[in-house]
Amino acid sequence: MKILAIESSCDETSAAVIEDGCRQLSNVVASQIKSHKRFGGVVPEIASRHHVEFITLVIEEALQRAQCTLKEIDAVAVTEGPGLVGALLIGVSAAKAIAYAAGLPLIPVNHIAGHIYAANLNDTLEFPLLALVVSGGHTELVYMKESGSYEIIGETRDDAVGEAYDKIGRVIGVPYPGGKHIDEMAHHGKDRYNFPRAMIKEDHYDFSFSGLKSAFINKVHNAQQRDEVLDSNDLAASFQAAAVDVLIDKTIRAAKEYPVKQVVLAGGVAANSALRNELAKAVEHELPNVRLIVPPLSLTGDNAAMIGAAAYIAYTRGERAELDLNAKPGLSL
Amino acid sequence: MKILAFDTSNTAMSVAVVDGQQLLAEKTVNVRKNHSIQLMPTIDLLLQDAKWTPQMLERIVVAEGPGSYTGLRIAATTAKTLAWTLGIDLVGVSSLQVLAQNAAMLEGQWICPLFDARRGNFYTGLYRINMDGQAVVIEPDTHIALVEWLDYLAHQDKTIYFVGEDAWKIKDTIKKHLADRAYFSKAILQTPDAWQLSQLGACKEVTDIHTFVPQYLKLAEAEANWLARHTLQEGESLVDTY
Numbered sequence: 022m023k024i025l026a027i028e029s030s031c032d033e034t035s036a037a038v039i040e041d042g043c044r045q046l047s048n049v050v051a052s053q054i055k056s057h058k059r060f061g062g063v064v065p066e067i068a069s070r071h072h073v074e075f076i077t078l079v080i081e082e083a084l085q086r087a088q089c090t091l092k093e094i095d096a097v098a099v100t101e102g103p104g105l106v107g108a109l110l111i112g113v114s115a116a117k118a119i120a121y122a123a124g125l126p127l128i129p130v131n132h133i134a135g136h137i138y139a140a141n142l143n144d145t146l147e148f149p150l151l152a153l154v155v156s157g158g159h160t161e162l163v164y165m166k167e168s169g170s171y172e173i174i175g176e177t178r179d180d181a182v183g184e185a186y187d188k189i190g191r192v193i194g195v196p197y198p199g200g201k202h203i204d205e206m207a208h209h210g211k212d213r214y215n216f217p218r219a220m221i222k223e224d225h226y227d228f229s230f231s232g233l234k235s236a237f238i239n240k241v242h243n244a245q246q247r248d249e250v251l252d253s254n255d256l257a258a259s260f261q262a263a264a265v266d267v268l269i270d271k272t273i274r275a276a277k278e279y280p281v282k283q284v285v286l287a288g289g290v291a292a293n294s295a296l297r298n299e300l301a302k303a304v305e306h307e308l309p310n311v312r313l314i315v316p317p318l319s320l321t322g323d324n325a326a327m328i329g330a331a332a333y334i335a336y337t338r339g340e341r342a343e344l345d346l347n348a349k350p351g352l353s354l
Numbered sequence: 355m356k357i358l359a360f361d362t363s364n365t366a367m368s369v370a371v372v373d374g375q376q377l378l379a380e381k382t383v384n385v386r387k388n389h390s391i392q393l394m395p396t397i398d399l400l401l402q403d404a405k406w407t408p409q410m411l412e413r414i415v416v417a418e419g420p421g422s423y424t425g426l427r428i429a430a431t432t433a434k435t436l437a438w439t440l441g442i443d444l445v446g447v448s449s450l451q452v453l454a455q456n457a458a459m460l461e462g463q464w465i466c467p468l469f470d471a472r473r474g475n476f477y478t479g480l481y482r483i484n485m486d487g488q489a490v491v492i493e494p495d496t497h498i499a500l501v502e503w504l505d506y507l508a509h510q511d512k513t514i515y516f517v518g519e520d521a522w523k524i525k526d527t528i529k530k531h532l533a534d535r536a537y538f539s540k541a542i543l544q545t546p547d548a549w550q551l552s553q554l555g556a557c558k559e560v561t562d563i564h565t566f567v568p569q570y571l572k573l574a575e576a577e578a579n580w581l582a583r584h585t586l587q588e589g590e591s592l593v594d595t596y
């Protein structure tokens with residue numbers, strides 16, 4: 022079965038053709054990063070305008086690269102939320118129009134479920150599993166008892182981890198999005214500033230990154246006032262170590278409490294090398310019977326292939342949307 | 355020609371299914387409702403009323419703006435994706451012209467449609483009803499300070515008919531500038547009518563589906579601020595496709 026999937030929840034307009042939920046026939050992404058770099062972050066109105074410019078182009082390109090026509094497509098899937106409402110509306114409007122005009126079933130997909138199922142495109146998910154979803158908008162620990170069932174057991178109480186990376190990136194003076202640059206700088210620095218590991222000792226699985234962000238900003242400002250020069254690489258390494266420590270500590274503890282077969286790392290921050298490496302080491306040492314799955318870099322950011330992968334499960338579970346489908350910016354799993 | 359026409363530029367939603375000049379089905383809702391929720395079900399309902407399948411359509415005509423950004427994008431995205439999926443023509447028509455066309459019986463008269471753009475600014479243009487009963491452009495659509503626009507109109511030695519709900523709301527201000535040269539349309543003519551839209555779109559040139567975007571007539575604020583300090587290199591793309 023072939024699904025045409027569409028994703029437009031933030032600043033990537035994407036369309037993909039996915040076969041049986043696991044084979045990626047195409048995955049086209051029109052990324053607006055260059056545009057939003059001008060403003061130091063995503064501007065929702067501008068994101069929405071770009072989505073309208075590219076929506077039919079990426080859909081046509083996705084079908085062409087998959088070497089198929091709409092006649093060979095069995096269903097249309099789209100991200101209904103969470104995300105920016107104006108951005109989501111473009112994908113939702115387009116998906117409804119195609120489903121209606123081509124007489125195809127319409128499958129609504131949760132963006133977070135998409136990030137988790139991205140792992141199913143290069144590997145095979147086995148349940149029960151624990152997923153750590155980390156991106157500019159999310160920091161969540163999701164327990165999945167079986168395919169298509171989601172339980173959020175921990176989430177951030179303030180900033181998402183990717184958001185914290187972008188904000189301290191601005192303070193250090195690296196271009197948006199800051200994550201990649203901080204990660205690189207961290208390799209050349211040392212963790213010497215002992216930034217706080219928020220809530221690491223508490224026995225729930227929630228996160229908080231605003232304290233870490235403030236501690237970082239204070240450190241930089243205080244040094245500036247004393248005309249003291251701090252090593253940017255050390256700052257980056259210290260921030261990264263604090264963020265990664267908390268993420269890994271909570272993930273490992275949750276995986277010990279819940280009887281999981283796999284731990285899945287998902288979302289844009291899954292591209293972070295320290296998080297990938299440290300989590301791999303921790304799983305190997307502390308969870309001998311658990312397998313860690315990390316999606317390839319090309320599938321960590323927002324893309325429609327992951328939406329098609331999650332849509333297949335939703336489809337087999339009978340989930341459908343009607344023509345009154347609306348964008349749901351605050352949708353939870 | 356079998357046409358599906360729709361306008362969700364402002365509060366009202368109007369959808370019509372039209373065969374040539376013959377209206378087969380139409381629905382206009384003028385209470386604040388979510389266009390994203392009601393547009394596609396209405397299209398489905400009206401095509402069923404007309405006993406047509408989507409595949410029988412030959413042209414999509416959409417009100418392309420100005421208006422509320424979200425409403426414009428819902429209409430534009432739905433229109434271009436329907437046209438692309440069905441492999442048929444797409445035509446965009448000014449949302450202000452659609453309103454002006456409501457005054458089609460006033461041959462030779464000057465018509466001024468108005469949408470409130472907030473902070474003392476309006477989207478507006480100036481149209482004249484020609485001998486065929488078509489609203490043709492005298493002054494192109496623009497985003498402008500109300501005072502400046504009324505001052506310009508006051509210097510035209512003409513009687514002007516104002517159309518649109520937002521025009522009615524600023525009646526007193528308009529009268530201050532134009533005195534007895536300002537006329538106001540009846541309530542029924544203040545709401546966009548997708549049948550009128552279909553007729554304007556029937557004789558307009560077809561547009562390219564992929565590059566079709568709403569006519570916002572205004573840059574996003576962040577973009578305007580950026581352009582005040584930078585210039586975009588020619589051919590420079592801000593979006594990369596991979």
Ligand SMILES: [Zn+2]
Pocket residue numbers: 132136156288289322323
């Ligand atoms: Zn995402």
